[in-house]
Amino acid sequence: MSIFSDLTLGSSESLAREINPITDKEFHSLRDLIKTRFGINLTEQKKSLVVGRLSGVLRRAGIDSFQEYFQQIVADQSGKLLSQLIDKISTNHTHFNRESDHYDFFTQTVMRTLLRNIPPRIWIAGCSSGEEAYNVAMLMLEQQQSLADLADPIILATDISSTALEKASRGVYSAENVTKLPAGMARKYFRKQPTGEMLVNQNVRKLISYKRLNLIRDSFPFRSAFDVIFCRNVMIYFDVATRRKLVAQFTQLLEVGGYFFIGHSETLGRDTPGLRYIRPAVYLRTAET
Numbered sequence: 001m002s003i004f005s006d007l008t009l010g011s012s013e014s015l016a017r018e019i020n021p022i023t024d025k026e027f028h029s030l031r032d033l034i035k036t037r038f039g040i041n042l043t044e045q046k047k048s049l050v051v052g053r054l055s056g057v058l059r060r061a062g063i064d065s066f067q068e069y070f071q072q073i074v075a076d077q078s079g080k081l082l083s084q085l086i087d088k089i090s091t092n093h094t095h096f097n098r099e100s101d102h103y104d105f106f107t108q109t110v111m112r113t114l115l116r117n118i119p120p121r122i123w124i125a126g127c128s129s130g131e132e133a134y135n136v137a138m139l140m141l142e143q144q145q146s147l148a149d150l151a152d153p154i155i156l157a158t159d160i161s162s163t164a165l166e167k168a169s170r171g172v173y174s175a176e177n178v179t180k181l182p183a184g185m186a187r188k189y190f191r192k193q194p195t196g197e198m199l200v201n202q203n204v205r206k207l208i209s210y211k212r213l214n215l216i217r218d219s220f221p222f223r224s225a226f227d228v229i230f231c232r233n234v235m236i237y238f239d240v241a242t243r244r245k246l247v248a249q250f251t252q253l254l255e256v257g258g259y260f261f262i263g264h265s266e267t268l269g270r271d272t273p274g275l276r277y278i279r280p281a282v283y284l285r286t287a288e289t
């Protein structure tokens with residue numbers, strides 16, 4: 001049976017069959033494919049996590065071995081199965097006001113630079129379900145309401161996960177998630193839905209453009225540089241060589257004087273060409289290189 005049935009049958013488990021335990025060879029084939037195409041570096045310890053996340057896909061498609069699953073992905077010219085695979089494998093954990101000292105620095109320091117460059121260009125790389133992009137947009141509006149009058153979005157928010165991007169585009173979040181924001185912001189920038197969930201207001205949404213983009217690539221399709229790039233808690237899944245290449249690409253895509261934010265558990269080292277360490281997990285683009 002084709003695995004595409006999972007894309008059409010929804011959550012039907014009626015075709016359930018026993019799945020053969022994954023062999024080392026099957027795990028290595030999947031792991032190598034994921035690493036080559038998406039940069040995500042899965043160690044041997046992640047085997048049971050991979051099986052756990054993919055078993056439902058195989059079961060719904062009536063496939064009983066990871067070998068057959070792998071073969072179907074490789075044979076699929078449309079790329080849908082690969083996309084479904086990365087949706088299952090990527091970790092999309094995020095929330096509003098995550099690593100909030102970045103937002104304080106953004107408001108107190110970065111915004112001053114940005115407001116000299118109207119319209120500013122910001123890239124949230126690995127935006128997951130959108131909280132980070134909306135967070136930045138709301139902070140920008142707090143400082144400069146007139147940004148809402150700009151004709152085009154000023155924040156590009158990208159991710160590889162279609163499911164995460166759909167959630168981002170919907171802009172609907174649990175009330176609990178929204179309460180992580182500074183007091184007053186929920187009232188000002190969200191509308192409560194009959195379900196109790198919170199919908200982001202249109203004046204915030206229009207500042208952001210969500211796009212599916214794989215960070216593992218030789219070049220990026222951008223015509224001009226960005227004033228700020230956020231790539232927080234994404235490169236932790238990549239190996240050192242992949243991270244180095246991507247950081248060099250981000251550096252080239254930043255305006256001199258622009259800012260680069262990474263996650264607090266990540267480090268670039270203090271002597272990365274073209275980037276000067278400013279404070280934990282924040283770098284300034286220098287004229288070097």
Ligand SMILES: C[S@@+](CC[C@H](N)C(=O)[O-])C[C@H]1O[C@@H](n2cnc3c(N)ncnc32)[C@H](O)[C@@H]1O
Nearest residue numbers: 038090092094126128160161214215232233234
């Ligand atoms: C843990 S989330 C981080 C979300 C947010 N930046 C934050 O700090 O809360 C990591 C995100 O990176 C995305 N990601 C992983 N590999 C990627 C790739 N090769 N290209 C684009 N996005 C990728 C995942 O889909 C996921 O949404």
